[in-house]
Amino acid sequence: MREIIGVFTDYCGSSWYPVLFLAALVYLLFTEKKRAVRLLFAGVPLALAILFFLPPTKWLMDRLGEGETYYRLLWLLPMTAVIAYAGIRLFGRHYRIGFAALALLLVLTGKYVYDSPHITRAQNRYHIPDAVISICNAIMPGEDEERVWAVFPQELIYYVRQYTSEVQMPYGREMLEPSWEWNWDTHPIYELMQAETIDLEALEPLLTEYYCQYLILNRSVPVSGDPADCGLTKVLELDAYEVYRNEAVPLVKSPVTE
Numbered sequence: 001m002r003e004i005i006g007v008f009t010d011y012c013g014s015s016w017y018p019v020l021f022l023a024a025l026v027y028l029l030f031t032e033k034k035r036a037v038r039l040l041f042a043g044v045p046l047a048l049a050i051l052f053f054l055p056p057t058k059w060l061m062d063r064l065g066e067g068e069t070y071y072r073l074l075w076l077l078p079m080t081a082v083i084a085y086a087g088i089r090l091f092g093r094h095y096r097i098g099f100a101a102l103a104l105l106l107v108l109t110g111k112y113v114y115d116s117p118h119i120t121r122a123q124n125r126y127h128i129p130d131a132v133i134s135i136c137n138a139i140m141p142g143e144d145e146e147r148v149w150a151v152f153p154q155e156l157i158y159y160v161r162q163y164t165s166e167v168q169m170p171y172g173r174e175m176l177e178p179s180w181e182w183n184w185d186t187h188p189i190y191e192l193m194q195a196e197t198i199d200l201e202a203l204e205p206l207l208t209e210y211y212c213q214y215l216i217l218n219r220s221v222p223v224s225g226d227p228a229d230c231g232l233t234k235v236l237e238l239d240a241y242e243v244y245r246n247e248a249v250p251l252v253k254s255p256v257t258e
């Protein structure tokens with residue numbers, strides 16, 4: 001039980017939202033007249049919360065190998081929706097004053113998210129770095145071509161698949177997670193890409209072996225070897241990245257279907 005409480009407190013941090021959520025649940029349980037609404041905004045969230053704190057639930061998740069992601073059960077709790085609905089119910093007859101009071105309460109009990117070093121303002125509607133969009137658009141296959149393969153620096157790997165499936169990678173997030181979570185061997189290309197100095201002469205044959213048509217390098221990471229001597233042609237240069245075409249691997253035309 002102590003471990004479950006620890007997961008809950010780590011998830012909530014110093015936020016007051018769980019307290020507001022509990023108060024909203026209690027309020028709706030006793031004041032909401034519509035049965036379906038009461039079930040949706042109070043009954044189901046309360047049942048999920050109780051389920052989370054039951055030790056047998058944690059035991060079952062551990063047996064299924066999901067103990068490290070137990071906190072994800074809390075994602076099912078619609079805290080913001082319940083708080084918002086309870087607030088509107090409470091101040092419904094005095095909408096303007098109630099709205100201002102509820103907004104002030106949320107501001108005073110919340111935190112400015114951009115104070116966190118882990119959160120930055122979105123650069124675009126996709127909420128991924130602009131560099132990923134520029135790079136993917138530059139190497140995206142044409143309508144008559146098969147999907148392309150590209151090697152990206154570690155910091156961009158998470159975002160490529162969020163933007164497009166037309167650009168494939170020889171490895172993904174399994175290289176970035178702890179080895180105890182993903183029982184994968186380190187990919188040889190990833191190992192070279194993580195070196196303090198990237199050896200292009202050692203990297204080039206691996207790019208060809210794994211059928212990668214493109215290589216993206218972070219300009220802040222030093223490299224050894226001449227790209228031209230390794231069959232790499234620069235096709236795009238951004239502020240932080242350079243995109244190279246591996247000429248040894250051709251772009252494949254899609255089969256014609258009628």
